[in-house]
Amino acid sequence: MLCTDVVTTQSARDLRPETAAHRAQIAKEMLRHCRLCAYDCGTNRFLETSGRCHAGAVARFFCAQTEVTDELMLIPAFNVALSGCDLRCDFCITGAPSWNASRGESFEPPAMARRARRALNDGASCVMVLGGEPTIHLPSVLEFVAELPATAKLVWKTNAHCSEAARELLEGIFDIWVADFKFGNDTCAQRLAKVKDYMRIVRDNLSWGFKKSELIVRHLLMPGHIECCWKPVAEWLASELPGVKVSLRTGFWPAWHANRHLELQRTLPPAQREEAFRLAGELELNLIP
C-alpha cells in the first residue's frame, strides 16, 4: 500500500490539500520507474520519454477554460486538459495534443490553481482535470489539487486505464470520476487504440471507482460498434455496476486518424443512435444527460 490516508470524511476532506501535496511527492518519485498507467513500462521519465505515453517528467496542458459541454450535473466546468495519453485511439477528438505530450504550454500548478479559483468565483461548478489522460501526469495534478480550496468540487476525467498504484494515490482526492468505457471487447480496443487487455483493466478500475467515488461512466457511440462495443459495455454495467450513472455520447465525428477505419469515416447514423438508446432502456441503465 502506498497510501493509508484515505480521504473520505469531512475532516479528511479539509485535509485534502495537504494529502494531495504529500502524495504528489510519492507520485513524483514514481516517475523514476513509471507505473502510473496499466502499461507498467518502468520508464525513468526524468531521463527519457520512451514510454507508451512519450511523456517526460514535466506536464503540459493544451486547454484550460470553462465549458458547458459535459454532463449537465457538472457544467459549467473549468476544464484543464493535459497533453499526452497512454492510449492511441485513432478517433481521438484531441489527437494532436493527446498523442504528443510535448504539445501545449507548461503546466504550472500554482498558476493554474489561480485560474481555477477565478473560474469557480465566476460561477464554474467544478474543476475537471482531463487530457489526453491526466493519470500520466499525476504528480503535477496532485500539486495542482494541493493549491485548490478543500471545498472545491473536483472531477477526474479518465480513460480508466490507470494502474493500481495510481488509483491508490487518487483515492479520496476527486469528488467525481468520469471514466470512459470505450470498447466492449479486446479486439476493437487493440485495433482502434492499440491497447491490450483493455477489458480486464478497465472493468477492474470501474469496479473500484464505483466503490470508492461517485462515478459517471461515459461511452462514446462509434458508428458500426453498437453490437460489438456498446452492447457488451451496457450489459456489463447493468449487471456489475447497477444504478451507476451512464453518459451515452452520440456526437462522434471522424477526427484525427479515424479515416484509417472504414466504419469510422462518418458520424453516428440515426438508426444506430436509436438502437443504442433502445438497448439502454431495455437494460434500465441510469442514463444522465
Place this chain on the structure above:
Amino acid sequence: VKARHRTVSENEAKELFSELLILADGSVLVHNLTPTFAALLESVDLRDASLSARVPARQAREAGSGLSTGRNEKYKTAKYERSD
C-alpha cells in the same frame, strides 16, 4: 470550424476555443463548448434543447425548477456533444 475568441482577465490574455462540425443535414456537433459560444449558438435559434440546457442563464433557471431539457426528440436539428 474552429472558433476562437479572446478574453482578458486580470491582465492575462487567454485564448478560448470551441470546435464545430456542421453536417449536410443541418446537424451541428460541438466540442469544447464555452458558455459564450453556447449563447451565441442559441442566439441563431438552432432550436436544440440539449443546447438550451447549457446556456448559463437557462441553467440557472432550470436548476431552480429541477427541469432537465437534455433530450427533446421534437427538435433534433443539432446535437451538442463532446466527442472524447
